[in-house]
Amino acid sequence: MKFLTEYRDPALVAQYLDEIRKTVTRPWTIMEVCGGQTHSLVKNGILNLLPEAVQMVHGPGCPVCVTPLNLIDKAVYLAEEKGVMLCSFGDMIRVPGSTKSLLEAKANGADVRILYSPLEAVRLAQENPDREVVFFAVGFETTAPANALSVLQAQRLGLTNYSILASHVLVPPAIAAVMNDDEVRIQAFLAAGHVCTIMGVGEYYALVEQYNIPIVVTGFEPVDLLHGILMTVRQLEAGKANLENQYSRVVKAEGNPDARKVIGQVFTVADREWRGIGTIPMSGWEVRPELAAFDAGKKFDVRIAKAPECADCIAGLVLKGIRKPVECSQFGKACTPENPLGAPMVSSEGACAAYYHYAEV
Amino acid sequence: MCLAIPGKIKSIDYQYGGAVRMAKVLFGGITKDASLDMVPHAQVGDYVLVHVGVAISVVDEEEAEKSFRYLQEIGELDELIDASQIDAPNPDTDR
Ligand code: SF4
Numbered sequence: 001m002k003f004l005t006e007y008r009d010p011a012l013v014a015q016y017l018d019e020i021r022k023t024v025t026r027p028w029t030i031m032e033v034c035g036g037q038t039h040s041l042v043k044n045g046i047l048n049l050l051p052e053a054v055q056m057v058h059g060p061g062c063p064v065c066v067t068p069l070n071l072i073d074k075a076v077y078l079a080e081e082k083g084v085m086l087c088s089f090g091d092m093i094r095v096p097g098s099t100k101s102l103l104e105a106k107a108n109g110a111d112v113r114i115l116y117s118p119l120e121a122v123r124l125a126q127e128n129p130d131r132e133v134v135f136f137a138v139g140f141e142t143t144a145p146a147n148a149l150s151v152l153q154a155q156r157l158g159l160t161n162y163s164i165l166a167s168h169v170l171v172p173p174a175i176a177a178v179m180n181d182d183e184v185r186i187q188a189f190l191a192a193g194h195v196c197t198i199m200g201v202g203e204y205y206a207l208v209e210q211y212n213i214p215i216v217v218t219g220f221e222p223v224d225l226l227h228g229i230l231m232t233v234r235q236l237e238a239g240k241a242n243l244e245n246q247y248s249r250v251v252k253a254e255g256n257p258d259a260r261k262v263i264g265q266v267f268t269v270a271d272r273e274w275r276g277i278g279t280i281p282m283s284g285w286e287v288r289p290e291l292a293a294f295d296a297g298k299k300f301d302v303r304i305a306k307a308p309e310c311a312d313c314i315a316g317l318v319l320k321g322i323r324k325p326v327e328c329s330q331f332g333k334a335c336t337p338e339n340p341l342g343a344p345m346v347s348s349e350g351a352c353a354a355y356y357h358y359a360e361v
Numbered sequence: 362m363c364l365a366i367p368g369k370i371k372s373i374d375y376q377y378g379g380a381v382r383m384a385k386v387l388f389g390g391i392t393k394d395a396s397l398d399m400v401p402h403a404q405v406g407d408y409v410l411v412h413v414g415v416a417i418s419v420v421d422e423e424e425a426e427k428s429f430r431y432l433q434e435i436g437e438l439d440e441l442i443d444a445s446q447i448d449a450p451n452p453d454t455d456r
Contacts, residue, residue, distance in 0.1 A: 008431055036363045043435065063363065089413070116441065117414020119396060139413075142363055145399050146415040153381065194365050197410065197418050220364070221431050249424055250410065256418055259399040349363065 007044070009223050016226035017049055020233060027053045028236050029185055030229065031178065031321045033171055034140075034192030035062030035349030036220045042354040044222045054233060057321030058344075058351035060174050061192060063138045064091045065343040065350040066274040066319070067167045069309065072097035074302045075136050075165055079110035082300055085128065087113040087121040088136035095346045096339075098307030102136075118150035118164070125154060125162035134296045137164040141195045144168055144285060145259040148266035151287065151294045163296040166287055169272055171195050172203045173283035178320050179211045186321055188214040188232045190225070193247035198263075200255025204243050212241045219247040266291060276315030276343035310335075313342030318351055325352040332356060364437060365412040367425035370405050373397065386411055389433065391441050 007013045032038060038058040041047055047056055060066055076097050079086035086102060093102040093114050106112035111131075115121055118135045125133035137147040147164060154162040171192060178184055191204060196217045204215050214235035218228030228246040235242060245251055263285070272284025287295035309315070312330050317323040325331050325344065335341040337353050344350035348357065368386040376383050382397040386409065395411045397403050400419055408425035409416035420428075432438050 008427070008434065034363065040435075061363075116393065119394075119414045140363060142365065142412055142417070145417060146396075146413045149396060149398055149415060156381075192363075194363065194410075194412065194417075197365065221428065250418065250420055252418075256399055258401060259417060262398065 007222050012223050013226060016223065016230050020054065020226065020230050021051050023230065023233050023237055024051055024053045025237060027055065028187055028233055029055045029057060029321075030188045030190065030232055031057045031059045031186045032190040032218070032225075033059035033061040033175060034190075034195070034220070035065065035347070035351075036194075037061070037190060037192065037218065037225060038351055039349050039354050040220050040222065041225055043358045045358075046222055046225060047359070050229070054229065056229075057186065057324075058318070058354070059178065059321060060274060060277060060319040061140065061171065062344070062347055062349040063140050063143070063167070063169055064089075064095060064347040066169060066276065067092070067095070067138050068273045068275045069098055070304070070306050071165065071167055072102070073099070073304050073307060075102055075134075076100060076105050077302055077304055078134055078165070078296065078300060079105050079112050080108070082132070083111070084300075085111045085113060085124060085131050085133045086136065087115045087118075087124065087133065089116075089138070090114045091347045091349075092136055092138055118147050119153065122150050122153045122157070122159070122162055125159050126157060129161060131161060133162050135162075135164045136167075138167045140169055140171060140192070141198050142192075144263045144267060145198060145256075148262045151266045151291060152262065154294060155291070160293065163294045163299045164287065165296040166267075166285065167272075168267065168285040169274065170269075170283050170285070172207060173280050174274070175207055175215075176210075177277065177280045177283070179207075179213070181320055181322070183322050184320055186213070188216070188236055190218040190228045190232065191215050193217055193219040193224070193251055196245075196247070196251045196255060198256050198259045201243060201245055201251065201253050208241055208243045214241050215243050217243075217245045217247050217251055219250065274319075276309075276313075276319050278316070310341040315342035315344055318344050325355040328352070364432065365410040365417055366432060366438065366441065367408055367410050367420055367429050368393075368395075369425070370403060370407050370409060373405055384409075384416065386416070388438070388441055389429065393441065
């Protein structure tokens with residue numbers, strides 16, 4: 001467990017904790033949607049510092065985790081069978097598909113590249129005109145501008161050898177899907193600061209109203225998270241359900257209109273399958289039909305059978321905050337980050353992996 | 362991979378015949394290229410939040426420094442270092 005003195009601002013951390021303790025009179029269940037926030041809460045030992053009445057449950061907000069197994073298999077197939085230069089972020093390259101990960105495909109000789117940015121993949125396409133370059137484009141709203149920009153850049157350059165395999169997911173429909181589950185007992189949400197940096201906060205008013213729940217847009221550092229939790233429990237105790245912005249020093253109410261414009265030029269909202277949860281209506285972005293030449297899903301005709309997920313994995317319950325990772329019978333036994341059986345164990349931002357690495361359980 | 366990391370704009374240049382505004386952004390000791398398409402008003406010396414090679418907002422210096430130090434302390438800057446060491450297409454311009 002972390003000691004208070006290890007935090008950047010221990011006095012402020014202690015003050016927020018104290019105020020949370022003084023405010024809370026009954027038990028509350030709050031979900032943080034963003035995997036980065038889950039990671040920060042667990043890694044910094046904040047869960048152990050909160051009063052018992054405040055239960056944090058962890059949402060589906062890890063885009064690497066919720067990328068369908070079938071899509072990983074497709075990426076592996078493109079790299080191995082179609083001779084494609086397959087590029088993605090480091091975390092995505094490490095996720096096992098039903099037979100292997102992209103990293104294993106790379107070890108077997110496939111041309112798989114770990115890149116920091118999709119824009120680097122466009123440069124690779126430009127430098128290698130005789131090769132097909134595919135960027136495995138996963139992410140929430142925060143990552144969409146970069147992936148969209150890579151398509152626009154390729155189009156501007158007249159490249160015909162660049163495309164993206166997109167698995168883009170959206171936060172607000174995920175919140176709705178969680179709330180629509182009868183088993184869910186969540187009373188408030190922390191929304192992800194960096195997602196709102198792009199999208200603004202406007203989309204969340206409808207959720208606050210429809211489900212009568214407080215939503216607080218929150219940063220990812222310990223002080224931000226504690227401040228966001230404090231703002232949330234103050235609303236809950238007062239019987240309020242409002243949208244508040246804890247992270248206003250970074251998140252503007254209107255988000256970043258330039259970024260949204262670029263997203264709109266390339267992507268359109270569509271149904272999306274979330275690994276461990278299933279299909280959520282209108283919960284992701286796909287490449288617009290007029291840009292199909294840049295959509296690897298359409299450009300390459302890849303039909304591979306859907307591999308079944310492990311029957312013992314309770315990922316759906318974990319991703320909706322109904323069960324904690326430690327309540328899964330496989331946790332830390334058959335299922336580890338080296339050999340993940342399901343979505344929340346595949347990346348360090350998934351709830352199961354975060355607990356495995358950092359929690360004292 | 363979802364983090365946006367704050368850095369300082371060192372220089373700005375126009376690529377592809379002026380169509381694309383790119384910056385060299387300094388993160389502690391590491392310099393990386395970032396697109397400024399989403400922050401058209403950002404200037405040299407400004408601090409920007411950069412996510413996978415694209416600046417997504419301008420932040421003030423104090424916020425940038427605090428948040429960078431936090432990320433450094435908890436070891437969350439690997440993706441910058443990782444990616445620049447493994448497989449960077451152009452190692453000499455990326456650092
Ligand atoms: S511990 Fe493994 S098997 Fe259990 S829910 Fe998490 S990912 Fe699935």
